[in-house]
Amino acid sequence: MNEQIVILDFGSQYTQVIARRVRECNVYSTIIPFNTPATKVAAMKPRGIILSGGPSSVYAPDAPLPDQTIFELGVPVLGICFGVQLFAQFLGGKVEKGQKREYGKGTLVVKDASCELFSKLPKSLQVWNSHGDKLTKLPNGFKPVAVTENSEFAAIENRARKFFGLQFHPEVVHTPRGKEIIANFVHGVCRCGKSWTMRNYVDQAVEEIRAQVGGEHVVLGLSGGVDSSVAAALLHKAIGDQLTCIFVNNGVLRAREAEVVQNVFARSFNIKLQYEDATKLFLTKLKGVTDPERKRKIIGKTFIDVFQAATKRVGKANKAKFLAQGTLYPDVIESVPIAGNPAALIKSHHNVGGLPKGMKFQLVEPLKNLFKDEVRLLGEELGVPKDIVWRQPFPGPGLAVRILGEVTPARCEILRNADAIVVEEMKSSGLYYKIWQSFAVLLPVRSVGVMGDERTYEYTIAIRAVESQDGMTADWVKLPYDLLEKLASRIINEVKGVNRCVFDITSKPPGTIEWE
């Protein structure tokens, strides 16, 4: 079992960020609900416990409270924001509503440089605060080690018990040296080594996959996206020819996508790949359909039908018993509703929740303990090419959500050509791998133009480029004018059927990233 840090989730929007920061220190971390019984926590043999922040007040009647005996486990504890207020209150300190909310940038001054959390850090640090409540009296055995303008107890410790508390958020990027504080906790205080690396994970995952699958056959739906591609490479390493990947061409893929996937996986990796060209079926079903939700439903259902039929043809002699999925850690983290934080309940379980009726497989989910950035590192470790590992997100319903109105073969062709130019130019400008997404959208609106001596009456292409952390919110990217100029001129000159190009300057909210 990996050495691990356990993070109790009190509903902070940053809980997953804490977990990622710990893992970036090469220490495995697990997020568990705030009310997990101490016996269960103890059974996980954590080297340290981190209490996340959260939206509640510790003195509120419905405050989320942990099993108090976790404080008796003899394991080092780091409380962040709500987390420190919580253990301070339990251990006899006092938390009150602050005079004013402390929010945003602050300067932390370290008063006791011998505190292990601040080892090798400067005396003065920029930190990020976000709290209304304030610690006003320390519990016995604790002393302040750092202060901010607003708080004399911005960092506290009980050195003998190895309990530490931070009023600010070390996990966010606005606390630039925060990662070192977390590293000091996990390596210095908790004495964790640096065993969590994707190199080590490959061996561990390979062993686990082999143990689960035995001699049986596994099928995987390969989309060419990051998750299914990395899952394919990992499974192939573990079970070789017991894996068959099924790649469905739904007719709304990007240019050369089917070719690239076949080249990379069938030829370079030598993975058994079953190519299902269902282009005609999908496009026939989409004929005449303009409503975006109906398009999505049709594509989703047709995909399941095609995929299901395809699985029946896999390895006739050794019919597949397992279905592999590229489920990621954020999809499986258990959470409990917390008062004042309805957002905690809204979680997309798009990969979770079982199989379509009639599919009698057992699931293999070799990425379910990994965050997206870890999946990318794992992909690199396994030799998956950079343009797959670092590619931008591409929606399951493909170009169909980027063609407004009816999806026709001719429109698919136009958008594919325009999209290829956007990808190519974004890559050569060096921006493609720096931003969240950049793509072309086809608007079914024709306008008049002039080319040579002739009037034209053609479609419009919109260019969308956004910056985002997770797709939930996004800002449009201020692409340089000369790049925009190049994009527009290449698209209009090279893509037949387009005579106008516009640039989308809508952020999310109120817009969405895809146009649909």
Ligand code: XMP
């Ligand atoms: P929206 O358009 O909702 O998109 O702002 C947010 C992010 O999700 C991607 N997206 C999808 N990804 N299947 C996917 O796998 C889908 O059906 C889907 N729809 C949107 C979108 O590209 C953006 O990154």
